[in-house]
Amino acid sequence: MIEPIAIVEVRNASITFPGVKALDDVSFRLLPGEVHTLMGENGAGKSTLIKALTGVYQIDSGEIVVAGQVRHFNGTASAQAAGISTVYQEVNLCTNLTIGENVMLGHEVRDWTGINWRKTHAKASEALARMGLGDLDPRAPLSSISIALQQLVAISRAMVTDSKVLILDEPTSSLDANEVEVLFDVIRRLRDQGVAILFVSHFLDQVYAISDRITVLRNGAFVGEYLKRDLDRTQLISKMIGKDFESxxxxxxxxxxxxxxxxxxxxxxxxxxxxxxxxxxxxxxxxxxxxxxxxxxxxxxxxxxxxxxxxxxxxxxxxxxxxxxxxxxxxxxxxxxxxIAYSTESRRDDGIVGDLSVRENIMLAVQARRGWFRRVPAREVDQLVKTYMERFSVRPNDPDRPIRLLSGGNQQKVLLGRWLATNPxxxxxxxxxxxxxxxxxxxxxxxxxxxxxxxxxxxxxxxxxxxxxxxxxxxxxxxxxxxxxxxxxxxxxxxxxxxxxxxxxxxxxxxxxxxxxxxxxxxxxxxxxxxxxxx
Missing domain, CATH: 3.40.50.300 (P-loop containing nucleotide triphosphate hydrolases)
Structure with missing residues (x-):
């Protein structure tokens, strides 16, 4: 059986940010009429690849080919014009508008009087019906329907322009099992209409329920592309974490x-x-x-x-x-x-306070436990800071240095010292x-x-x-x-x-x-x- 020609191809794409190569010579393709799942652990490059395909990031090298033409996206509008639509994990809709207004937002039917709302809502009904959502009233407030249905409305909006590519980024994260199955019915309907669907999820069962093809990324690099039937769950996990069973x-x-x-x-x-x-x-x-x-x-x-x-x-x-x-x-x-002390997984966002010193970062939890009106004596502060900087060999050994100037490993040591200082x-x-x-x-x-x-x-x-x-x-x-x-x-x-x-x-x-x-x-x-x- 001859495979259809890819509707989208990413060829040898690389994207570099300060200090890190987010994509390293990655190639990827999407075929029409398939659900193609992108898999990889945190930091594998999934989000970076999606943002390259949607025009949020521009690639440093390589090329993106859509329908046989090399395209240079300079924003999300140019990606949408090329037929690529995206629905993100957080539904980006306007709850103060009707269902139909959300579906047709930016694509309203206009005449010499302005927006023709009767025809606009009629077009919205047609778009919803194509998704199997013909029972939804386009004039009802969006806020009157569930989050799951709002997710489907977002997909309907993405497909109003007859996009040939639909990217779904963690679409099931806030849905229950029944709602997921309704979403999958819509995805299968679109697939059968010839739409190429890029699906991103961390739920293995869902990946194997909906996917036709799977691509694995690891540490910003391409690991492989596989038909679902040729890649069992154990093999997938091994490829994601980079360890074979012998090792x-x-x-x-x-x-x-x-x-x-x-x-x-x-x-x-x-x-x-x-x-x-x-x-x-x-x-x-x-x-x-x-x-x-x-x-x-x-x-x-x-x-x-x-x-x-x-x-x-x-x-x-x-x-x-x-x-x-x-x-x-x-x-x-x-x-x-x-x-009970908790050191968060997000060191940068929820852990360190970048503009504060190492000393201040170590003492934050101790001070919070005692209450802000009972200041920790300076001598005790000096002793605690010295103890944990020496215990973990924090470098440079300067307690007054802003913590944002330390390496990731030294920042993590300071955080560990912060929580141990509370004697949990x-x-x-x-x-x-x-x-x-x-x-x-x-x-x-x-x-x-x-x-x-x-x-x-x-x-x-x-x-x-x-x-x-x-x-x-x-x-x-x-x-x-x-x-x-x-x-x-x-x-x-x-x-x-x-x-x-x-x-x-x-x-x-x-x-x-x-x-x-x-x-x-x-x-x-x-x-x-x-x-x-x-x-």
Whole structure:
């Protein structure tokens, strides 16, 4: 069977920002009548490629070819004129207008009197009907329909100009299962009409439900293009994280060998802890001195669960107990007051305060815990800052230097010092080693092990599965915003075995796979105990 000619081709495109190559000689193509999914972990280059295709970014080298012609986009309007439309994760509509006005915005039917609203709404009805949304009243306020239907209205607006390419960037992130299926019906309808659809999602089940073809990017580079039928979930994850199974098997792991008594009251306990649209109700125990790893792909719910534990987000369901006593954690300040510290995954946006000094950044959490009207004495400030700058070898050794002038690794060390200065009982570290050099990673991993040995509980969240396996005593596995498994670490637990759970085709199957892994670990522990008794 001869493949159709690509409607869009990106040929050897590169885009460089200060200090980073966001796209490195990437080639990509979209065929008409296909759903083509773009996959890759955070920082892989997905968003940069989309912005190049939509005219937000101009490529530094290479070329973009649309319908056989080389195009030079100098803005979103030129991309739209070439037949490329985009619907983003956050629906960009006007809730104060009608459904029809939103569909036809910028394309209203005009005559000598101005906008002919009767014909405009009639055209909107036709556009909605093509999407299978003929039952929607174009004169109804947009605010009267659900977010899911607003997403479909946004697609209808994108297709008013008969675009040949539709880019859907995380369109299902705020939809429930039934709403996703309605969206997929619309996508299939457009595909069957010959539209080329570029789909971006971090939900594996959805990717395999809707895709015809998959392209994988990693670290700004092209990894490969595959037909869905030729790429199973396990292979996809391996290509995204850049590790084949042989290298995963060879990874070392400094696992704790002691058998923890899990009958004692845990330091932290959550029952049915959840937040709508973020994480399904989850049970979780964390014992004193234990490192609990959160494993899962980007968007699995790792950060969302960590934020609920810390009080950074307010839960909709569930109860939390600290040392057996029920508590309410409705803010980060409340979390700090109960000895819970949370280091965010977004170092630049939610972590450091760039214009403040290293000294001021280290002291922020201590001062917040004490209250802004009880200033920390200068001598104590000097001692704390000196302690943590020396402990983590922060360079340069200048506490008055603006933190924005430090390297990423040194900024991360300062953040770790900030939270340790509060002397927490439970420390949540979300992607603490992302974007830093190997030496800084090793320092932080050693620190996590030392903290646990000293009795502090640590939740360690990382996209790098080998890190999670190496550091964790117990691993919570998340997928598609829900906990699908939990295993005590041991020789049977590898990055490969964690991948096998994540790659399971459904949540139920993932739970079964995780249960089988946990049973294997338990059997191994029992055998080890028997051997010890016999000896």
């Amino acid at each position: 995963l098997k060879a990874l070392g792991s400094n696992r704790q060998t002691q058998q923890r008594d899990r009958s004692v009251t845990p330091l932290f306990s959550a029952e049915d802890l959840g937040r709508k649209g973020a994480i399904e109700p989850t049970d979780l125990d964390i014992h004193a001195g234990e490192v609990v790893g959160f494993a899962g792909l980007l968007g699995a719910g790792r950060t969302e669960l960590a934020r609920l534990i810390a009080g950074a987000d307010k839960s909709d369901t569930g109860t939390i107990r600290l040392r057996g006593k029920k508590v309410s954690l409705n803010s980060p300040v409340a979390g700090l007051a109960h000895g 009982d439970l420390l949540l570290l979300d992607e603490p080693t992302r974007g830093i050099d190997v030496g800084a990673k090793a320092d932080i991993q050693e620190t996590v092990a030392e903290l646990a040995e000293g009795g502090m509980s640590v939740v360690f969240v990382s996209s790098e599965l080998e890190e999670v396996v190496r550091l964790s005593e117990r691993i919570v596995i998340l997928k598609d915003h829900q906990k699908v498994g939990e295993v005590v670490n041991g020789p049977e637990v590898t990055a490969e075995s964690i991948v096998s759970v994540i790659a399971s085709e459904s949540g139920d199957q993932a739970e079964k796979t995780a249960g089988a892994l946990a049973e294997e670990v338990a059997t191994g522990e029992a055998s080890a105990d028997q051997e010890g008794s016999a000896s």
